Amino acid sequence: MRAPFPEGEQQRLKAVADYDYAAEPEDTDFADIVALASAICETRVALVSLVDEDRQWFKAGHGTDLTDTSRDEAICGHALLQDDILEIEDTIEDPRTSDNRMIVHENKLRFYAGAQLRTPKGLPIGTLCVLDDKPRRLTDLQRQALRTLADQVMTQLELRRTLRNQEILRQEMDHRVKNSLQTVQSLIRLYSGKVKDTTAQEAFSAVDRRLTAVIALHKELHQSSSVAQIRVQPFLRGILSHLRETCPPDVVIEAEVADFELASTEATALAVVLSECVANAIKHAFPQGRAGRISIECCYLPDGTVRMRCRDDGVGEGAAEPTSMTSLGQRIMRASAQQIAARLTRDEMETGYSVTMTFKPVTRA
16 A cells, blocks of 8 residues: 655655655665675565655665655655554565565565654655565664664755755856856956056956956866866966967977876966966067967976976067066966965077976975
């Protein structure tokens, strides 16, 4: 017979849905619990069951291939009405289960015991149950073990629900932050196109490059499993992609970046220095349509030091260095390097310039 609805059924159904029960009907993470329940209770079958309006879903099973049944055939529906474990010694003899076609007659399961899965508000959403093919009774120790294991299942479900809600919130925050950063960047580019003063234009460009680095950092942090460490390779790839868009047709940017992780503050400083180096080379190293190459290398040295080197084969030695780079660009680079205690050197060569940044990261990945 179908079990009647428990008191507060609508609130109970809402709680069941909140645990995203149907997303993965079978959940291998509970496999150890049902196997342990079966072994302790000495039964053929053990199940984690969640009961919704029309069906019961087995999130994990031991000793059976069943994944769900209709609620009409859900013995766990009767367990939802109990204050404690529901134990049916012989399902053939009990009027609540004697007409159960699937569980009792087709699968020949003669014994049932189910401990409720209760939410922190006390709403029963399902059971941890054990079933066997012969009538029997649980011992006091087996009943206590079933209650304890049911509490463990509920703890796991509650943890997953909390993490899932946090992820939804994180994604919403990510969307808003990304939109805000892109809006600010669009405004900077709009006003940059309207000013005539070269110093102001350079300042706008420097802020634009810094924002590009922050946007790339935000994207990488959002995709990373860690909020403190990010992968340098894809992070700098995004920065360089933006810089390539500003290159003259005959200037090529080449990059060799090792695959390692840095703290977010270190990665940001690295990206800012790299952006300033490349932007300066694009603007000043290749006058009058001169073709050339900008080479970037970023790697770990054997002593655990990170080295970033940016070289160009531009006009180099003897060329007049622009005032904007001497003041604003170099101040930005020095400030960024100082944030992570990095050493910054700039060498003039016969063809072009080379900027090298070295530092010891907080932790090596």
